[in-house]
Amino acid sequence: MKLFSRITTTDRTPIFFGNDTFSSIDRLVYNMRPSDIFILVDPNTREHCLPHLIEKTRCLENARVIETGEGESSKTLANAEKLWNELIASGANRSSLMINLGGGVVSDLGGFVAAGYQRGISYINIPTSLVGQADASIGGKTAVNLGNIKNQVGFFYPARAVFIMPLFLKTLPEKHLRSGLAEIIKTALISDANLWRKILRNPVRRLLQKPVESRFWFDLIAGTVKYKNKVVVQDYRECKLRKVLNFGHTVGHALEAFSHIRPGNLLLHGEAVAAGMICASYLSHLKAGLAVEELDAIKTYLAKGFPVIPVEISSIPAVMQLMMHDKKEHKGELQFTLISKPGHPLMNVSCENREILEAIEFYNSLSGNNYPANQ
């Protein structure tokens, strides 16, 4: 079984897929002839992934390692400035290369730092989380958060290459694997009814027990990457089609950001997206004709597989505010990506506040008798 493939995107970012692509890293870097190489890690990837990467490649022997904190709270302008100053202190110039070894936070922040340093140096993404491999590392979106607002400042700036190696997922805590699964489920819901049925037959708990290096996971990740890539190629700057990928993200981003204001129930990106997809599916039923049976199946699957943390009534104004600041707002109205049935997305559906509140109530009503009790 050969688990290797290569996809080339129109923004000229080749995506290498498989556990044996280290020699491709060497070849690519050799051809780029960077003056020096910086590997951006977080404490986890420094410990669990970096040694393996260094051991398996030749070109990274003398690379300098720079570290950032882990988690969404590290994606700040202040951290970007700190990294820029480290690059200056190390004499990085326009021919320097940056390698982002980590999850979505590392690739978002590292891409942002590379995009801005001396008006842009080259970077390579080696995503080590499932969110990173299935979603965040692909498509050239880089960003930091501003205050509580996710990805408010950033640039479209493509990586020189992305290397997706499922082996790095082995060290991932289950919670993070589950988080990445949410992006895969999202892709299935907007693009592929058969994939959704296949997922539906496997409860989250069972999925998480399959070895991450198995054919099953490989197909899930590769399918998600290929679909995302197809969308990105058609609409790099998210003017139209790329918005399809926002399914579940309007409410999701707000819940994720809100969980950072009120520590305690800190939500991972995928956990927030799972909650967002329940709300978006409810809105899809309300506004886009999604059948009640489909809504039921989605809600049951997600509520069993992901934590349901009710949004308290007192928090609702703040969550609504965060949604309005998100980038999915146009002329004062919130715009949603919805589905009329699995695999059939609808973009730019305006929803009224009243409807969004109803969707949140629907989500709230699922708490108690599902995850984590059933898990």
Add this chain to the structure above:
Amino acid sequence: MKLFSRITTTDRTPIFFGNDTFSSIDRLVYNMRPSDIFILVDPNTREHCLPHLIEKTRCLENARVIETGEGESSKTLANAEKLWNELIASGANRSSLMINLGGGVVSDLGGFVAAGYQRGISYINIPTSLVGQADASIGGKTAVNLGNIKNQVGFFYPARAVFIMPLFLKTLPEKHLRSGLAEIIKTALISDANLWRKILRNPVRRLLQKPVESRFWFDLIAGTVKYKNKVVVQDYRECKLRKVLNFGHTVGHALEAFSHIRPGNLLLHGEAVAAGMICASYLSHLKAGLAVEELDAIKTYLAKGFPVIPVEISSIPAVMQLMMHDKKEHKGELQFTLISKPGHPLMNVSCENREILEAIEFYNSLSGNNYPANQ
């Protein structure tokens, strides 16, 4: 005499030229249909230029005005963050439009803020300084300084349009007009021996007495803009040809940055570039065969027209350090754009520290018997 022309660049930024292009602003904005408009000003342009702009256009009636400080020291990441937060507070979204009304600092900072806000909103440059009109507003380079290093963080992000209206130069202090003249002289030296001869016949003092709305200035500015545009179109990302525009800027940027570390002799951009061109001409004589008579003519003209502020020996290490951090360094060697004769540039000429020091000594030796004594 019709002082109007329009140049279109391949990054699709039309450049409108002339004092009567207000209706073109209206037309452009009408077609863009932004959800809201923000005009970025500094205290000077708020007072001297904004009322005229508002009066002459229809589309800017309800625009919100946001202000930044004046001068190079305002081009910071902290100021960009402040502006991003103002945009958030005003509900700016991806369909918002930003208009940068000011000199190079306003267009660099405003372009940077527009480039980063929600991964990029549209912006228009209306340069009001001569540096801005002849140089800074064209070519899609946006940036802020990091610590003492000029333009260390930024992006290539093209404006939707640039409107060059010489009438705004009327309110400019002579010192700032002189600063802009340096960029025009630079363009003449690298691109057009005839233009250089024409300038040479008019000492700076006489040039500055000509009305800014005269044909003479119009031709100077238009010629500079057209040349810069031609270069930018061929090499948007400064991989090769665009480096030609760096003539005088390697030493110039370092002197400008240094003058901000040691207040007192605060240099304007063009004043620093004039000093840098004297050094670059000396290096051109040393390394590129520039005839001694040409070197003499350049040095005499510039030293009479611009302040010569010797670089003290104790400051030289810091200035050299700043040069090394500038973007013109490749694999540890400083790279200069030089000229073999006026109109004949040479790029990527490596110079040793010893040679650069000689050039600075040459510049230092010009002080005392020239500007400002002769002015």
